[in-house]
Amino acid sequence: MIRRAAVVGAGVIGAGWTTLLASKGYEVSFYTEKEETLTKGLAKVRGYLEVMKTNSLIQEDVENVMKRISTFNDLESSVKGADIVIEAIIEDYGAKKALFSKLDKMLHGDVILASSTSGLLMTEIQKAMERHPERGVIAHPWNPPHLLPLVEVVPGEKTSQETLDRTKDFMEKLDRVVVVLKKEVPGFLGNRLAFALFREAVHLVDEGVATVEDIDKVMTAAIGLRWAFMGPFLTYHLGGGEGGLEYFFSRGFGYGANEWMHTLAKFDKFPYTAVKKAVEQMKEYAFIKDKSFQELSRWRDKKLLDVYRVVWSK
Numbered sequence: 450m451i452r453r454a455a456v457v458g459a460g461v462i463g464a465g466w467t468t469l470l471a472s473k474g475y476e477v478s479f480y481t482e483k484e485e486t487l488t489k490g491l492a493k494v495r496g497y498l499e500v501m502k503t504n505s506l507i508q509e510d511v512e513n514v515m516k517r518i519s520t521f522n523d524l525e526s527s528v529k530g531a532d533i534v535i536e537a538i539i540e541d542y543g544a545k546k547a548l549f550s551k552l553d554k555m556l557h558g559d560v561i562l563a564s565s566t567s568g569l570l571m572t573e574i575q576k577a578m579e580r581h582p583e584r585g586v587i588a589h590p591w592n593p594p595h596l597l598p599l600v601e602v603v604p605g606e607k608t609s610q611e612t613l614d615r616t617k618d619f620m621e622k623l624d625r626v627v628v629v630l631k632k633e634v635p636g637f638l639g640n641r642l643a644f645a646l647f648r649e650a651v652h653l654v655d656e657g658v659a660t661v662e663d664i665d666k667v668m669t670a671a672i673g674l675r676w677a678f679m680g681p682f683l684t685y686h687l688g689g690g691e692g693g694l695e696y697f698f699s700r701g702f703g704y705g706a707n708e709w710m711h712t713l714a715k716f717d718k719f720p721y722t723a724v725k726k727a728v729e730q731m732k733e734y735a736f737i738k739d740k741s742f743q744e745l746s747r748w749r750d751k752k753l754l755d756v757y758r759v760v761w762s763k
Protein backbone atom coordinates (compact mmCIF):
# COMPACT_ATOMS: atom_id res chain seq x y z
CA MET A 450 0.00 0.00 0.00
CA ILE A 451 1.47 3.33 -1.09
CA ARG A 452 0.80 6.03 1.47
CA ARG A 453 3.66 8.50 1.04
CA ALA A 454 5.38 9.68 -2.16
CA ALA A 455 8.59 11.60 -2.72
CA VAL A 456 9.21 13.65 -5.85
CA VAL A 457 12.84 14.33 -6.83
CA GLY A 458 13.21 17.26 -9.20
CA ALA A 459 11.38 20.58 -8.96
CA GLY A 460 10.91 21.55 -12.59
CA VAL A 461 7.85 21.42 -14.85
CA ILE A 462 7.22 17.71 -14.26
CA GLY A 463 8.30 17.45 -10.63
CA ALA A 464 5.92 20.29 -9.80
CA GLY A 465 3.19 18.60 -11.84
CA TRP A 466 3.60 15.27 -10.01
CA THR A 467 3.66 17.04 -6.65
CA THR A 468 0.47 18.92 -7.54
CA LEU A 469 -1.30 15.74 -8.63
CA LEU A 470 -0.22 13.68 -5.60
CA ALA A 471 -1.14 16.35 -3.04
CA SER A 472 -4.46 17.09 -4.78
CA LYS A 473 -5.34 13.40 -4.47
CA GLY A 474 -4.70 13.48 -0.70
CA TYR A 475 -1.18 12.03 -0.50
CA GLU A 476 1.58 13.37 1.74
CA VAL A 477 4.35 14.41 -0.65
CA SER A 478 8.02 15.20 -0.18
CA PHE A 479 9.26 17.65 -2.80
CA TYR A 480 13.03 17.80 -3.29
CA THR A 481 15.68 19.52 -5.25
CA GLU A 482 19.17 20.51 -4.21
CA LYS A 483 19.00 24.25 -4.91
CA GLU A 484 16.73 26.33 -2.65
CA GLU A 485 16.01 28.81 -5.45
CA THR A 486 14.82 26.02 -7.77
CA LEU A 487 12.70 24.55 -4.99
CA THR A 488 11.07 27.92 -4.33
CA LYS A 489 10.27 28.30 -8.03
CA GLY A 490 8.98 24.70 -8.10
CA LEU A 491 6.67 25.31 -5.16
CA ALA A 492 5.36 28.48 -6.84
CA LYS A 493 4.58 26.33 -9.91
CA VAL A 494 2.68 23.89 -7.66
CA ARG A 495 0.64 26.71 -6.14
CA GLY A 496 -0.15 28.08 -9.59
CA TYR A 497 -1.16 24.63 -10.86
CA LEU A 498 -3.42 24.11 -7.81
CA GLU A 499 -5.06 27.51 -8.37
CA VAL A 500 -5.90 26.44 -11.96
CA MET A 501 -7.35 23.19 -10.58
CA LYS A 502 -9.39 25.06 -7.95
CA THR A 503 -10.67 27.62 -10.49
CA ASN A 504 -11.78 24.77 -12.74
CA SER A 505 -13.36 22.79 -9.87
CA LEU A 506 -10.88 19.90 -10.20
CA ILE A 507 -10.27 20.20 -6.44
CA GLN A 508 -12.89 21.15 -3.85
CA GLU A 509 -10.65 21.95 -0.88
CA ASP A 510 -8.72 25.21 -0.48
CA VAL A 511 -5.31 25.42 -2.17
CA GLU A 512 -3.64 26.14 1.19
CA ASN A 513 -5.03 22.89 2.63
CA VAL A 514 -3.56 20.92 -0.27
CA MET A 515 -0.23 22.77 0.06
CA LYS A 516 -0.02 21.58 3.70
CA ARG A 517 0.46 18.00 2.43
CA ILE A 518 3.69 19.03 0.71
CA SER A 519 7.00 18.99 2.61
CA THR A 520 9.99 20.57 0.88
CA PHE A 521 13.60 19.42 1.17
CA ASN A 522 17.06 20.33 -0.09
CA ASP A 523 18.48 17.11 1.40
CA LEU A 524 17.78 13.99 -0.65
CA GLU A 525 17.98 11.40 2.16
CA SER A 526 15.57 13.32 4.38
CA SER A 527 13.17 13.82 1.48
CA VAL A 528 12.78 10.11 0.70
CA LYS A 529 12.59 8.89 4.32
CA GLY A 530 9.32 7.00 4.81
CA ALA A 531 8.36 7.16 1.11
CA ASP A 532 6.70 4.12 -0.44
CA ILE A 533 7.41 5.43 -3.94
CA VAL A 534 10.01 7.88 -5.23
CA ILE A 535 9.18 9.61 -8.53
CA GLU A 536 12.23 11.03 -10.27
CA ALA A 537 11.74 14.11 -12.46
CA ILE A 538 15.23 15.45 -13.00
CA ILE A 539 16.97 16.39 -16.24
CA GLU A 540 16.73 14.02 -19.21
CA ASP A 541 20.25 12.74 -18.90
CA TYR A 542 21.39 9.13 -18.32
CA GLY A 543 24.34 10.23 -16.21
CA ALA A 544 22.25 12.31 -13.81
CA LYS A 545 19.48 9.70 -13.58
CA LYS A 546 21.87 6.77 -13.03
CA ALA A 547 23.73 8.70 -10.32
CA LEU A 548 20.46 9.47 -8.56
CA PHE A 549 19.00 5.94 -8.87
CA SER A 550 22.28 4.49 -7.58
CA LYS A 551 22.06 6.71 -4.47
CA LEU A 552 18.36 5.99 -3.90
CA ASP A 553 18.88 2.23 -4.37
CA LYS A 554 21.53 2.27 -1.64
CA MET A 555 19.39 4.40 0.69
CA LEU A 556 16.00 2.72 0.49
CA HIS A 557 14.42 -0.60 1.51
CA GLY A 558 13.85 -2.94 -1.44
CA ASP A 559 10.08 -2.55 -1.43
CA VAL A 560 10.22 1.20 -2.21
CA ILE A 561 9.41 1.74 -5.89
CA LEU A 562 11.82 3.97 -7.84
CA ALA A 563 9.97 5.44 -10.84
CA SER A 564 11.47 7.65 -13.54
CA SER A 565 9.46 10.29 -15.44
CA THR A 566 11.83 10.08 -18.41
CA SER A 567 10.42 10.92 -21.84
CA GLY A 568 12.13 8.05 -23.56
CA LEU A 569 15.26 6.71 -21.86
CA LEU A 570 15.44 3.02 -20.97
CA MET A 571 15.01 1.69 -17.43
CA THR A 572 17.25 -1.25 -18.43
CA GLU A 573 20.11 1.26 -18.76
CA ILE A 574 19.27 3.03 -15.47
CA GLN A 575 19.04 -0.35 -13.67
CA LYS A 576 22.72 -0.95 -14.44
CA ALA A 577 23.40 1.63 -11.69
CA MET A 578 21.09 -0.09 -9.18
CA GLU A 579 23.23 -2.75 -7.45
CA ARG A 580 20.86 -3.82 -4.63
CA HIS A 581 17.28 -3.87 -5.96
CA PRO A 582 17.03 -3.11 -9.73
CA GLU A 583 13.73 -5.00 -9.79
CA ARG A 584 12.03 -2.00 -8.18
CA GLY A 585 13.01 0.34 -10.99
CA VAL A 586 10.25 1.32 -13.46
CA ILE A 587 9.27 4.11 -15.86
CA ALA A 588 6.14 6.13 -15.09
CA HIS A 589 6.09 8.58 -17.99
CA PRO A 590 3.55 11.39 -17.51
CA TRP A 591 2.29 13.86 -20.08
CA ASN A 592 2.68 17.57 -19.56
CA PRO A 593 0.94 18.95 -17.54
CA PRO A 594 0.82 15.78 -15.37
CA HIS A 595 -1.91 17.16 -13.09
CA LEU A 596 -4.21 17.73 -16.10
CA LEU A 597 -3.34 15.14 -18.80
CA PRO A 598 -4.43 11.67 -17.59
CA LEU A 599 -2.02 9.39 -19.50
CA VAL A 600 0.88 7.66 -17.76
CA GLU A 601 2.97 5.17 -19.74
CA VAL A 602 4.37 2.47 -17.43
CA VAL A 603 7.45 0.83 -18.95
CA PRO A 604 9.51 -2.02 -17.44
CA GLY A 605 13.24 -2.49 -17.72
CA GLU A 606 14.78 -5.95 -18.18
CA LYS A 607 15.04 -6.41 -14.39
CA THR A 608 11.72 -4.83 -13.37
CA SER A 609 9.62 -7.29 -11.36
CA GLN A 610 5.97 -8.01 -12.11
CA GLU A 611 5.18 -6.89 -8.55
CA THR A 612 6.73 -3.47 -9.25
CA LEU A 613 4.74 -3.16 -12.47
CA ASP A 614 1.49 -4.19 -10.76
CA ARG A 615 1.99 -1.87 -7.78
CA THR A 616 2.92 1.08 -10.03
CA LYS A 617 -0.09 0.53 -12.29
CA ASP A 618 -2.38 0.22 -9.27
CA PHE A 619 -1.02 3.41 -7.72
CA MET A 620 -1.35 5.40 -10.94
CA GLU A 621 -4.95 4.22 -11.26
CA LYS A 622 -5.58 5.38 -7.68
CA LEU A 623 -4.35 8.79 -8.93
CA ASP A 624 -7.11 8.57 -11.61
CA ARG A 625 -4.51 8.21 -14.37
CA VAL A 626 -5.14 6.44 -17.69
CA VAL A 627 -2.39 3.83 -17.55
CA VAL A 628 -0.84 2.05 -20.52
CA VAL A 629 1.71 -0.64 -19.63
CA LEU A 630 4.07 -1.34 -22.51
CA LYS A 631 4.48 -5.04 -23.34
CA LYS A 632 8.04 -4.38 -24.49
CA GLU A 633 10.61 -1.70 -23.62
CA VAL A 634 11.27 0.65 -26.56
CA PRO A 635 13.00 4.07 -26.51
CA GLY A 636 10.51 6.94 -26.65
CA PHE A 637 7.78 4.57 -25.45
CA LEU A 638 4.44 5.01 -27.31
CA GLY A 639 3.23 8.61 -27.14
CA ASN A 640 6.48 10.33 -27.95
CA ARG A 641 7.29 7.95 -30.82
CA LEU A 642 3.87 8.66 -32.33
CA ALA A 643 4.08 12.41 -31.60
CA PHE A 644 7.61 12.71 -32.99
CA ALA A 645 6.80 10.71 -36.15
CA LEU A 646 4.27 13.41 -36.92
CA PHE A 647 6.53 16.23 -35.67
CA ARG A 648 9.37 14.97 -37.91
CA GLU A 649 7.06 15.31 -40.96
CA ALA A 650 5.87 18.73 -39.78
CA VAL A 651 9.44 20.01 -39.49
CA HIS A 652 10.28 18.46 -42.89
CA LEU A 653 7.36 20.27 -44.57
CA VAL A 654 8.58 23.59 -43.12
CA ASP A 655 12.14 22.84 -44.25
CA GLU A 656 10.87 22.07 -47.76
CA GLY A 657 8.96 25.38 -47.84
CA VAL A 658 5.60 23.59 -48.27
CA ALA A 659 3.95 25.40 -45.33
CA THR A 660 4.70 27.66 -42.37
CA VAL A 661 4.76 26.45 -38.75
CA GLU A 662 1.50 28.32 -38.17
CA ASP A 663 -0.27 26.64 -41.11
CA ILE A 664 1.00 23.21 -40.05
CA ASP A 665 -0.53 23.84 -36.63
CA LYS A 666 -3.80 24.94 -38.28
CA VAL A 667 -3.98 21.60 -40.12
CA MET A 668 -3.64 19.85 -36.76
CA THR A 669 -6.13 21.99 -34.82
CA ALA A 670 -8.77 22.33 -37.59
CA ALA A 671 -8.89 18.64 -38.47
CA ILE A 672 -6.46 15.94 -37.33
CA GLY A 673 -6.22 17.06 -33.71
CA LEU A 674 -10.00 17.43 -33.39
CA ARG A 675 -10.53 13.79 -34.40
CA TRP A 676 -7.56 12.55 -32.39
CA ALA A 677 -8.90 14.19 -29.23
CA PHE A 678 -11.42 11.35 -28.93
CA MET A 679 -10.42 8.74 -31.57
CA GLY A 680 -6.95 7.28 -32.05
CA PRO A 681 -5.53 6.58 -35.55
CA PHE A 682 -6.91 3.03 -35.75
CA LEU A 683 -10.51 3.93 -34.96
CA THR A 684 -10.19 7.04 -37.15
CA TYR A 685 -9.17 5.03 -40.21
CA HIS A 686 -11.49 2.10 -39.40
CA LEU A 687 -14.32 4.62 -39.77
CA GLY A 688 -12.50 6.10 -42.77
CA GLY A 689 -12.93 2.75 -44.45
CA GLY A 690 -16.71 3.08 -44.27
CA GLU A 691 -18.70 -0.13 -43.90
CA GLY A 692 -15.60 -2.05 -44.95
CA GLY A 693 -13.70 -0.71 -41.97
CA LEU A 694 -9.94 -0.84 -41.64
CA GLU A 695 -9.70 -3.81 -44.01
CA TYR A 696 -11.23 -1.78 -46.85
CA PHE A 697 -9.18 1.25 -45.82
CA PHE A 698 -5.96 -0.70 -46.47
CA SER A 699 -7.15 -2.69 -49.47
CA ARG A 700 -8.97 -0.09 -51.58
CA GLY A 701 -9.32 3.05 -49.46
CA PHE A 702 -7.14 5.94 -48.45
CA GLY A 703 -4.59 3.63 -46.86
CA TYR A 704 -4.16 1.91 -50.25
CA GLY A 705 -3.92 5.29 -52.00
CA ALA A 706 -1.29 6.50 -49.57
CA ASN A 707 1.05 3.83 -50.94
CA GLU A 708 1.53 6.22 -53.90
CA TRP A 709 3.21 8.92 -51.82
CA MET A 710 4.31 7.51 -48.47
CA HIS A 711 7.85 7.16 -49.86
CA THR A 712 8.03 10.98 -49.91
CA LEU A 713 7.66 11.26 -46.11
CA ALA A 714 10.67 12.43 -44.07
CA LYS A 715 13.15 9.72 -43.11
CA PHE A 716 15.81 11.66 -41.16
CA ASP A 717 16.77 10.37 -37.70
CA LYS A 718 18.09 13.74 -36.49
CA PHE A 719 16.41 17.10 -37.09
CA PRO A 720 18.36 18.91 -39.91
CA TYR A 721 19.93 22.18 -38.81
CA THR A 722 18.26 24.05 -41.71
CA ALA A 723 14.85 22.77 -40.67
CA VAL A 724 15.32 23.70 -37.01
CA LYS A 725 16.56 27.18 -37.98
CA LYS A 726 13.56 27.81 -40.25
CA ALA A 727 11.02 26.56 -37.71
CA VAL A 728 12.51 28.62 -34.86
CA GLU A 729 12.65 31.70 -37.08
CA GLN A 730 9.03 31.28 -38.13
CA MET A 731 7.87 31.11 -34.51
CA LYS A 732 8.72 34.83 -34.35
CA GLU A 733 5.95 35.44 -36.91
CA TYR A 734 3.42 33.13 -35.21
CA ALA A 735 0.50 35.60 -34.87
CA PHE A 736 -1.32 33.89 -31.97
CA ILE A 737 1.65 33.96 -29.60
CA LYS A 738 3.07 37.40 -30.52
CA ASP A 739 1.50 39.40 -27.69
CA LYS A 740 1.37 36.66 -25.01
CA SER A 741 3.78 35.67 -22.23
CA PHE A 742 4.64 32.02 -21.45
CA GLN A 743 2.43 32.28 -18.36
CA GLU A 744 -0.52 33.60 -20.41
CA LEU A 745 -0.06 30.85 -23.00
CA SER A 746 0.21 28.21 -20.24
CA ARG A 747 -3.04 29.46 -18.66
CA TRP A 748 -4.72 29.46 -22.10
CA ARG A 749 -3.43 25.92 -22.80
CA ASP A 750 -4.59 24.61 -19.42
CA LYS A 751 -8.07 26.15 -19.86
CA LYS A 752 -8.43 24.60 -23.34
CA LEU A 753 -7.08 21.26 -22.12
CA LEU A 754 -9.68 21.19 -19.38
CA ASP A 755 -12.51 22.18 -21.74
CA VAL A 756 -11.57 19.34 -24.12
CA TYR A 757 -10.91 16.94 -21.23
CA ARG A 758 -14.42 17.51 -19.87
CA VAL A 759 -16.00 16.82 -23.26
CA VAL A 760 -13.92 13.72 -23.97
CA TRP A 761 -13.27 12.17 -20.55
CA SER A 762 -16.05 13.30 -18.23
CA LYS A 763 -17.90 10.19 -16.99
Ligand SMILES: NC(=O)C1=CN([C@@H]2O[C@H](COP(=O)(O)OP(=O)(O)OC[C@H]3O[C@@H](n4cnc5c(N)ncnc54)[C@H](O)[C@@H]3O)[C@@H](O)[C@H]2O)C=CC1
Binds near residue numbers: 463541
Ligand atom coordinates in the same frame (compact mmCIF):
# COMPACT_ATOMS: atom_id res chain seq x y z
N1 LIG B 1 8.69 18.83 -19.90
C1 LIG B 1 7.91 17.92 -20.43
O1 LIG B 1 7.03 18.20 -21.27
C2 LIG B 1 8.04 16.50 -19.99
C3 LIG B 1 9.22 16.04 -19.43
N2 LIG B 1 9.30 14.73 -19.02
C4 LIG B 1 10.54 14.23 -18.40
O2 LIG B 1 10.53 14.58 -17.01
C5 LIG B 1 11.87 14.82 -16.56
C6 LIG B 1 11.94 16.23 -15.99
O3 LIG B 1 11.60 17.11 -17.02
P1 LIG B 1 11.28 18.66 -16.71
O4 LIG B 1 10.53 18.78 -15.43
O5 LIG B 1 10.69 19.22 -17.95
O6 LIG B 1 12.75 19.23 -16.51
P2 LIG B 1 13.17 20.62 -15.86
O7 LIG B 1 14.44 21.00 -16.55
O8 LIG B 1 12.00 21.53 -15.86
O9 LIG B 1 13.47 20.24 -14.34
C7 LIG B 1 14.49 19.36 -14.06
C8 LIG B 1 14.74 19.46 -12.55
O10 LIG B 1 15.72 18.51 -12.17
C9 LIG B 1 16.55 19.05 -11.14
N3 LIG B 1 17.91 18.89 -11.64
C10 LIG B 1 18.52 19.56 -12.63
N4 LIG B 1 19.76 19.08 -12.82
C11 LIG B 1 19.92 18.05 -11.92
C12 LIG B 1 20.97 17.15 -11.62
N5 LIG B 1 22.12 17.20 -12.30
N6 LIG B 1 20.77 16.23 -10.67
C13 LIG B 1 19.61 16.19 -9.98
N7 LIG B 1 18.58 17.03 -10.21
C14 LIG B 1 18.74 17.95 -11.17
C15 LIG B 1 16.09 20.44 -10.86
O11 LIG B 1 15.18 20.36 -9.79
C16 LIG B 1 15.32 20.81 -12.11
O12 LIG B 1 14.27 21.67 -11.81
C17 LIG B 1 12.77 14.59 -17.77
O13 LIG B 1 13.25 13.29 -17.73
C18 LIG B 1 11.80 14.80 -18.95
O14 LIG B 1 12.20 14.09 -20.11
C19 LIG B 1 8.23 13.85 -19.09
C20 LIG B 1 7.05 14.29 -19.64
C21 LIG B 1 6.88 15.61 -20.16
Ligand SMILES: O=C(O)[C@@H](O)C(=O)[C@H](O)[C@@H](O)CO
Binds near residue numbers: 593639
Ligand atom coordinates in the same frame (compact mmCIF):
# COMPACT_ATOMS: atom_id res chain seq x y z
O1 LIG C 1 4.84 15.71 -24.58
C1 LIG C 1 4.83 15.42 -23.37
O2 LIG C 1 4.14 15.90 -22.50
C2 LIG C 1 5.72 14.33 -22.89
O3 LIG C 1 5.28 13.13 -23.21
C3 LIG C 1 7.15 14.49 -23.11
O4 LIG C 1 7.86 13.57 -22.79
C4 LIG C 1 7.74 15.77 -23.61
O5 LIG C 1 7.12 16.27 -24.74
C5 LIG C 1 9.20 15.52 -24.01
O6 LIG C 1 9.22 14.74 -25.14
C6 LIG C 1 9.90 16.85 -24.20
O7 LIG C 1 10.23 17.31 -22.97
